[in-house]
Amino acid sequence: MISKNDSWKFCVAPMLDWTDRHCRYFHRQLSRDARLYTEMVTTGALIYGDKPHHLDFNESEHPVALQLGGSDPADLATCAKLAQEWGYDEINLNCGCPSERVQRGSFGACLMAEPALVADCMKAMQDVVDIPVTIKHRIGIDKVEDYSFVRDFIGTVSEVGTKVFIVHARNAWLKGLSPKENREVPQLRREVVYQLKKDFPDLKIVINGAIKDLGEAERQLEFVDGVMVGRAAYNTPWMLSDVDARIYGDEHEPVTRERVIENMTEYLRDLQQDNRALRAVCRHMHGLLTGLAGAKSWRRTLSDSASIEHEGANILNYAYSKAGWSDVNRFWDADEDFQG
16 A cells, blocks of 8 residues: 555546546556546536546445535535545635636636635645545646745645645747647746745645646656646556556556456446446547557557447457457457457
8 A cells, every 4th residue: 555645656637538437447457556537527518417427436446536526615625525425535615727618717726826726725625524625736827937826825725734735837828829729839847847846845735737747747756745647647547557666666467457457347348338438438548559559550440430339348359350360359268248
């Protein structure tokens, strides 16, 4: 078991439309120790919508955090209590999303302009739960690049007891850039995050933004307490298979792609009547063979509706065989009912 001090050493970022429960289950097959995050869930969707749809997760996903979007302290407190009751290990407040849709809801990156309100939100959640309440934010908004802006933001929010700050090392431009452009156009300024760690040595500072491999993650850990990796973890998920050993020093039997496919096939058997979930799992696993011969065929098969419909729960074995890596029945010799 990893220590409390290492809890945020390697995190997989919350990503809208990507890190759903099926994606997280897949990522957990690759790493026992990486901290996983849900997609952002707004307080309104949680309070007035389908709670099981938004909150259900598989027990194997632990440690897993729920990321909330909202700006009303009372609503956030209600949702925090729900998260704890549902069994989440952490609640994370989104103060980093720059999209105009999110801004219209008065949350996300625009909240950085109101640190006192953010502090009230954090305190309201902390007062009603026992699990950690953390925050994800940028180093500034729009063209404000003065270090004092983010320093004072963290200073204010930490005064109410917030201990963990996940910092995307770019400004968020609230007008004129798409969310994708906001991940690429504003200058990456990691030195700002390093300085935050120096100025707040008792806080846990986790850096996010353009970390593309474990070598880069290891270099960042020389300056901060943890790293959060987003698109690289999704697009090249096999990198997660080395996280336990390289980041946490957790030596256990190495994972293999075959074992991951076997575990995910078992998972698909439980979802066989849920066609949307089946397709979601296939989409999340496109990158499993990235860099290997047959990767293109693997992705093509997992994108083919006819193959998914015909193979059902055996689609991953079928795609693996089409990629030239496995006999289609490799894992199903003892269960002929599920052979393709």
